[in-house]
Amino acid sequence: MKTTDATRKLKIAVLFGGRSGEHEVSLASARSILAVLDPQKYEVIQVGITHEGAWLTGAKTRDLLEKGETTCLTPCTILPDPSKPGLYALRFTDHGTALEHITDIDVVFPVLHGTFGEDGTLQGLLEMADLAYVSAGVTGSSVGMDKGVFKDVMRANGIPVVEAIILLRSEIEKDIQNAIRKAEAVAAYPLFVKPANLGSSVGITKCNSRADLAEGLLEAAAYDR
Structure with missing residues (x-):
């Protein structure tokens, strides 16, 4: 047929x-x-x-x-x-x-x-x-x-978003303590770390302390730039 x-x-x-x-x-x-x-x-x-x-x-x-x-x-x-x-x-x-x-x-x-x-x-x-x-x-x-770019677009259009900071892998590897201080200046614990260019829950960490934050930053940096 x-x-x-x-x-x-x-x-x-x-x-x-x-x-x-x-x-x-x-x-x-x-x-x-x-x-x-x-x-x-x-x-x-x-x-x-x-x-x-x-x-x-x-x-x-x-x-x-x-x-x-x-x-x-x-x-x-x-x-x-x-x-x-x-x-x-x-x-x-x-x-x-x-x-x-x-x-x-x-x-x-x-x-x-x-x-x-x-x-x-x-x-x-x-x-x-x-x-x-x-x-x-x-x-x-x-x-x-790219969650960093996405937040910028939302802010530019008057849409409220949760405060955040973008940290590059190079910053974390060069001076993780300085990266931690920058993150702590954004908000109080608990803090959440997420690879900016991944979806799902891969690489996400809930951090209740500096030790958690250091571990979370290294985890996220392994997946993103």
């Missing part, structure tokens, strides 16, 4: 994993989303991104990525060139890397958490590729990801 526009399944590329500290959170989210996408309506293309940033696709990509059993998966990519739409396999040969078109994509569903997923970087790639995607745009994603 000939497929018409009315009966054709929508091709959805679901992206998950990623390079951020929220890799495992992303895999958990992807499990829930993949479970409810109606196979009668959608042709789902699973695309997993490793901790190192390699893109992989194939049957049961999410499950295999979670288990670390990725050798049977196909390295792949989305090109920023809108004249070459869809998902491409990377074929490694003695003469270099060749591209092989795998499938067209109607819409990309990013289920990536944290940096390189929610911060506008992926959104920028998809904009360049002229691919439809489920997400805020580049500006909204980048502003929403």
